[in-house]
Amino acid sequence: MRDSALATAISLALLKTSAIAIELAMRVHLAQSDGVPRRLGGLSPQREKHAKLLLLASIHDRRKLEDIHRAVGLSRGHFIRAFQQSVGETPYRWLSTQKIEKARRLLRETGQPLTEIALACGFCDQSHFTRTFSRVSGMTPGAWRHNRL
Numbered sequence: 001m002r003d004s005a006l007a008t009a010i011s012l013a014l015l016k017t018s019a020i021a022i023e024l025a026m027r028v029h030l031a032q033s034d035g036v037p038r039r040l041g042g043l044s045p046q047r048e049k050h051a052k053l054l055l056l057a058s059i060h061d062r063r064k065l066e067d068i069h070r071a072v073g074l075s076r077g078h079f080i081r082a083f084q085q086s087v088g089e090t091p092y093r094w095l096s097t098q099k100i101e102k103a104r105r106l107l108r109e110t111g112q113p114l115t116e117i118a119l120a121c122g123f124c125d126q127s128h129f130t131r132t133f134s135r136v137s138g139m140t141p142g143a144w145r146h147n148r149l
Contacts (some may be wrong), residue, residue: 055091056095107144107148114126
């Protein structure tokens with residue numbers, strides 16, 4: 001009976017020591033970082049910002065995804081997975097969303113022709129713009145503009 005009580009006491013002491021060690025490790029980690037929890041497997045905040053800026057710049061200079069993943073220092077596959085984990089969508093889908101948001105703003109705030117808006121938002125022509133906009137919004141750009149007036 002006495003051996004069992006001793007074994008239990010030793011187990012409890014080891015458990016308490018482990019808990020203290022884990023707490024100390026967490027405190028050291030938080031002291032060395034900025035205290036902000038990080039997503040595992042995604043892009044760092046700096047890489048995410050850099051990638052988004054490069055993607056937005058690619059609207060007009062037709063930069064390829066290969067150039068962007070190299071610029072942030074990752075392989076193509078790793079970049080796409082990490083971007084999706086950080087942002088919630090693939091780089092292509094995120095860029096398409098940004099283009100459509102810009103188009104909505106121009107449709108709402110300007111009287112520019114649809115062809116000019118299409119080119120300003122990085123679409124190769126009005127037809128491509130209309131197909132993409134319709135898929136995302138459920139209506140053509142002209143109908144969307146008309147409904148907002």
